[in-house]
Amino acid sequence: xxxxxxxxxxxxxxxxxxxxxxxxxxxxxxxxxxxxxxxxxxxxxxxxxxxxxxxxxxxxxxxxxxxxxxxxxxxxxxxxxxxxxxxxxxxxxxxxxxxxxxxxxxxxxxxxxxxxxxxxxxxxxxxxxxxxxxxxxxxxxxxxxxxxxxxxxxxxxxxxxxxxxxxxxxxxxxxxxxxxxxxxxxxxxxxxxxxxxxxxxxxxxxxxxxxxxxxxxxxxxxxxxxxxxxxxxxxxxxxxxxxxxxxxxxxxxxxxxxxxxxxxxxxxxxxxxxxxxxxxxxxxxxxxxxxxxxxxxxxxxxxxxxxxxxxxxxxxxxxxxxxxxxxxxxxxxxx
Numbered sequence: 584x585x586x587x588x589x590x591x592x593x594x595x596x597x598x599x600x601x602x603x604x605x606x607x608x609x610x611x612x613x614x615x616x617x618x619x620x621x622x623x624x625x626x627x628x629x630x631x632x633x634x635x636x637x638x639x640x641x642x643x644x645x646x647x648x649x650x651x652x653x654x655x656x657x658x659x660x661x662x663x664x665x666x667x668x669x670x671x672x673x674x675x676x677x678x679x680x681x682x683x684x685x686x687x688x689x690x691x692x693x694x695x696x697x698x699x700x701x702x703x704x705x706x707x708x709x710x711x712x713x714x715x716x717x718x719x720x721x722x723x724x725x726x727x728x729x730x731x732x733x734x735x736x737x738x739x740x741x742x743x744x745x746x747x748x749x750x751x752x753x754x755x756x757x758x759x760x761x762x763x764x765x766x767x768x769x770x771x772x773x774x775x776x777x778x779x780x781x782x783x784x785x786x787x788x789x790x791x792x793x794x795x796x797x798x799x800x801x802x803x804x805x806x807x808x809x810x811x812x813x814x815x816x817x818x819x820x821x822x823x824x825x826x827x828x829x830x831x832x833x834x835x836x837x838x839x840x841x842x843x844x845x846x847x848x849x850x851x852x853x854x855x856x857x858x859x860x861x862x863x864x865x866x867x868x869x870x871x872x873x874x875x876x877x878x879x880x881x882x883x884x885x886x887x888x889x890x891x892x893x894x895x896x897x898x899x900x901x902x903x904x905x906x907x908x909x910x911x912x913x914x915x916x917x918x
Contacts, residue, residue: 605626641659645664666692668750675805688908689914700801710875745801745834769785789815789819804834818839818848820849854875
């Protein structure tokens, strides 16, 4: 009898050891249901700010943006899956060093969000190059005025893409389709592809800025990239060029952008990301008619959730099977 009880206890322990505990920082919504159904080898638990500190002690995984105090309470954590493309709010906040230096794997949705964000980047650019801001005003006043028309043709012009990751690559493909010359700026060595004419390192940024008719900001916000496109860089921009930012507002200098617009150096700009966010009422950027401002929604689309949850779900399966995870972040670099 004792042997039977011991065998049952051992079997229960082995079963428990095989079942991972994954925390989902959110309510029991549709995303939670998808994650919970991925594999019987993982139990997904929905937590909030109150319950997370208790549940995380024996959790193997965490879906969401983990905070330093939450990580400090964890005892056997193996994986954190961020639902967003950027992870600076996890890696580079006060108290994040223990997590950054740990062996816990961090993944993100840096690649899967490239499609809709690149679409949005082009919407922001075309808004100004095709003079749509003017016609928006005409629509309000019910004015029919086809001439003069200041439309700009992009074919043959040069696009400078700062950050050629999942977002920047998709922007480059679209720029190539428009017939533009493309220069990429990235710290990583990239393979030769037909849609990028030239790749340079961040140290060469100032050399290529004067060649650009359009500058796209699609880099993550890390200690090395923070404010890398500052006031001096805006002053290097070609007269009547365009500026588009769709990754993180911390990568560029807002006063520098305002000054470049105020001096008429720039023909227009489109920003989905700013520093600060939300952009305060009364901020100088609101006053420019040739600037389109959207409230950090470039990553939203009719298919974004299925791609983001698909990546997280696949990583739950891989974690349970002991397989390599997708979209692994270098935590020291931040991307």
